Amino acid sequence: MSVKVRKAVFPAAGLGTRFLPATKAQPKEMLPLVDKPLIQYGVEEAVRSGIRNILIVTGRGKTAIEDHFDVSFELEHLLQTRNRPDLLAAVRQISDMIDVAYVRQREALGLGHAVLRAREIVGNEPFAVILADDVIEADPPALRQLLDVWERFQAPVLALMEVPPESIPSYGIVAAEPVEYNGTRDRLFRIHDLVEKPRLEDAPSKLAIIGRYVLTPEIFPAIEEAGPGALGEIQLTDGLRRLLRSSPLYGYRFHGVRYDAGDKLGFLIATVEFALRREDLGGPFRAYLKSLKL
Numbered sequence: 001m002s003v004k005v006r007k008a009v010f011p012a013a014g015l016g017t018r019f020l021p022a023t024k025a026q027p028k029e030m031l032p033l034v035d036k037p038l039i040q041y042g043v044e045e046a047v048r049s050g051i052r053n054i055l056i057v058t059g060r061g062k063t064a065i066e067d068h069f070d071v072s073f074e075l076e077h078l079l080q081t082r083n084r085p086d087l088l089a090a091v092r093q094i095s096d097m098i099d100v101a102y103v104r105q106r107e108a109l110g111l112g113h114a115v116l117r118a119r120e121i122v123g124n125e126p127f128a129v130i131l132a133d134d135v136i137e138a139d140p141p142a143l144r145q146l147l148d149v150w151e152r153f154q155a156p157v158l159a160l161m162e163v164p165p166e167s168i169p170s171y172g173i174v175a176a177e178p179v180e181y182n183g184t185r186d187r188l189f190r191i192h193d194l195v196e197k198p199r200l201e202d203a204p205s206k207l208a209i210i211g212r213y214v215l216t217p218e219i220f221p222a223i224e225e226a227g228p229g230a231l232g233e234i235q236l237t238d239g240l241r242r243l244l245r246s247s248p249l250y251g252y253r254f255h256g257v258r259y260d261a262g263d264k265l266g267f268l269i270a271t272v273e274f275a276l277r278r279e280d281l282g283g284p285f286r287a288y289l290k291s292l293k294l
């Protein structure tokens with residue numbers, strides 16, 4: 001019988017050094033793309049993928065995230081008295097849709113360490129991990145695409161994307177062989193090995209790991225056994241390598257467009273594209289961009 005994934009973990013305790021000073025007092029997951037913080041795009045993706053139990057791993061500035069998903073009586077009252085049902089719906093919509101819990105990562109000791117902090121609340125069931133600074137526009141949502149693979153194979157699965165050679169040293173890269181899935185052999189891969197940020201000449205492929213995962217609880221002891229890796233950080237990639245000894249691991253090259261919103265240029269690109277797609281802003285914003293003498 002197939003086991004359903006009910007919980008999604010959002011690690012949001014990184015230092016966000018690429019975005020300092022904006023991330024000095026608030027997590028980068030709260031940076032807004034047009035008018036919504038990055039983490040809300042991720043949470044909406046989880047909800048659209050059928051998951052409403054959300055666990056956020058917080059670090060510094062955690063109150064901003066907690067307040068965002070909490071009910072704000074004062075604000076709601078004000079919007080009511082000012083007769084702004086549109087804004088009221090916008091602030092209420094997301095907190096109405098989810099059940100959210102928080103766990104603290106006191107020190108930013110790495111993504112693997114952040115995932116370990118979820119252990120108690122996740123318990124003995126499969127779970128999803130979403131890195132909210134990877135914003136993915138896709139239909140069906142990228143996480144849903146991974147969950148479909150999970151439901152077929154009942155094995156952990158990671159999101160993959162082909163990256164250009166010059167970007168390879170910035171990613172976790174997989175060694176993998178294609179697997180027949182839905183009539184094609186260019187989407188699903190069985191992973192044999194993973195390398196974190198390899199030099200171009202050492203990279204086993206151009207397939208990079210992107211911030212969506214479906215994992216089983218076996219990942220927790222695997223992360224612990226792997227211990228600290230590069231720069232003393234407890235890396236998820238090292239835990240996944242360890243997991244390979246006892247479990248099959250799949251990678252899915254998802255359909256959709258991914259924005260690296262944890263990086264300044266990626267964030268600007270995402271901002272422009274999301275603004276252009278908006279009904280209320282797209283027209284005037286496009287006209288403004290066209291007027292620029294570039």
Ligand code: UTP
Pocket residue numbers: 011012013014015016017018019028057105107108109110111113114131132133262
């Ligand atoms: P990044 O590798 O992007 O690191 O983390 P970072 O610290 O957030 O940002 P930079 O590179 O310094 O600018 C990937 C994801 O893992 C989370 C981050 O919040 C982000 O969602 N993370 C990372 C943690 O929750 N804890 C950590 O110790 C490290």
